[in-house]
Amino acid sequence: MSSFREQKIAKKKREILRSAAAVLAEKGYHGTTMEEIAAQLLMTKGSMYYYFKNKDDILYHCHQMIMELSLEKIEEVVNSDLNPIEKLESAIKAHILLSTKEKSMFMIMDKPYQKFTDDQLNEVLDARRNYAHYFDKILNEGIEKQVFEIDDTKMVRMIILSAINYIQQWYNQDGPQTGEEIAESYASNLLKMVVKKS
Amino acid sequence: MSSFREQKIAKKKREILRSAAAVLAEKGYHGTTMEEIAAQLLMTKGSMYYYFKNKDDILYHCHQMIMELSLEKIEEVVNSDLNPIEKLESAIKAHILLSTKEKSMFMIMDKPYQKFTDDQLNEVLDARRNYAHYFDKILNEGIEKQVFEIDDTKMVRMIILSAINYIQQWYNQDGPQTGEEIAESYASNLLKMVVKKS
DNA sequence: ATACTATTTAAACTAATAGTAAAAAAATAA
DNA sequence: TTATTTTTTTACTATTAGTTTAAATAGTAT
Structure with missing residues (x-):
């Protein structure tokens, strides 16, 4: 039962991953901060932890x-x-x-x-x-x-x-x-x- | 006048670079600390700054x-x-x-x-x-x-x-x-x- | 409207670390 | 030996960033 909500979360996760990849590719893993990843998606870094560990x-x-x-x-x-x-x-x-x-x-x-x-x-x-x-x-x-x-x-x-x-x-x-x-x-x-x- | 002292410093610098490269290669730039680089040479990180900016x-x-x-x-x-x-x-x-x-x-x-x-x-x-x-x-x-x-x-x-x-x-x-x-x-x-x- | 759930935020906490500077030690010269 | 210079260490500072938490906001169903 992949509910509407679950799909929405999955979609958001994909969005985060795509956006994160762009920053990570440019600056490297240790050179990228959670804040940067979040900022590019117009979120705060706290939100990231709702979607990823x-x-x-x-x-x-x-x-x-x-x-x-x-x-x-x-x-x-x-x-x-x-x-x-x-x-x-x-x-x-x-x-x-x-x-x-x-x-x-x-x-x-x-x-x-x-x-x-x-x-x-x-x-x-x-x-x-x-x-x-x-x-x-x-x-x-x-x-x-x-x-x-x-x-x-x-x-x-x-x-x-x-x-x-x-x-x-x-x-x-x-x-x-x-x-x-x-x-x-x-x-x-x-x-x-x-x-x-x- | 590449004095004895200058040669000694140059040698030490080469030693540091070779050793640093080994750690950097293994752990990545941001994943490597100055202390690790120093430790591998049995020095303290303060000394690194004597040889490199x-x-x-x-x-x-x-x-x-x-x-x-x-x-x-x-x-x-x-x-x-x-x-x-x-x-x-x-x-x-x-x-x-x-x-x-x-x-x-x-x-x-x-x-x-x-x-x-x-x-x-x-x-x-x-x-x-x-x-x-x-x-x-x-x-x-x-x-x-x-x-x-x-x-x-x-x-x-x-x-x-x-x-x-x-x-x-x-x-x-x-x-x-x-x-x-x-x-x-x-x-x-x-x-x-x-x-x-x- | 109300109660409940899901999501987002802001702030606080913690740990780690690059870099500095002054003191100590070692080496060198007089 | 003594004075001077070079090298190393120690202790400290300031900053940064990952993670957590609790509160606020938005969304949904009854």
Whole structure:
């Protein structure tokens, strides 16, 4: 029974998370105060504690939000009936489209060990390993089907993930390239690293 | 007249920077206290202020140290008489060898706009643009000499820089790969993106 | 209108920490 | 040894920010 009220709270929480992510991305976790997060939403910092346990909790829910979205997308690609080349291309493009659209959220996701401990840290690290694993799956499938030629899967996967994971650091909404253009270019260039020459 | 005393101070400063970088890399800038930095060197935080103006100053000098080293190395490569393929290979390897050797220093160099303002920020950003520019130079030289085939130099440069700039995030001194092995693999894979097939 | 609940606010509390300055200690020179 | 300078420590200040609480306000149902 997700009542009207519960929906309203959920909506407010999402609003707070989106707004918080923007400030956190700009100033960093320890550089952002609860007051700043609140002010941007025209609230007082006290109100934040009605919706979230504490500052960590806000950051944690930002992570959860994006991790869910990211995993959904990659799972869809991996489980599709595309061939490995198309899968890798789709996975790269999907990631880039999401990370440029949700730049702030992606920007606050680095160095989780500086921000979380115990269960929360493990959950975040697991989700990441999971995500990386899906890329390995695509790469291995391509090797098996002899469309990819890769000497060291882990290194190639790291190059791909690093490249796409750094985009949020320099991408600018108002810059010369759109997310789509970057996705197109990155996909075509990164595929050159793995596609077998016939 | 770089007296004995001045040399001693310079040495101590370097010691502080190296030690500080280790803590800063682990805990983040705002997550690291002056006391922690001092404690690791068996000093008291008061002493830190004898050598550095403040906390920012420590971070800033860490940046300077690495930027100088990095620029030296890339300049050497760019000005060498190697062919473009060898130059790109050397530049990639040199970067990776340095960033794995000086992991902590490299780790604290992200998001400079969160840490610096004004002159210091500009200096850091300039050094980075400079560094990126050297890669462009190598890429363009390769295109001119028709050994590289690149559709969008900026995108390719970003992929290369992102890939090598992320290594410090996952590299582990005690991990399975040495810096040399990573350098070897990254160079050979990244070159596949640009070298013209004859 | 009234009673009740949900939400927001303002103020107070607490703990932590960057930075300072004066005194103490150590090193050096006369 | 004594005087002087360099380095380190200790104790202090002021500020800042996360969190809590109790009261006020707004919203809803009877």
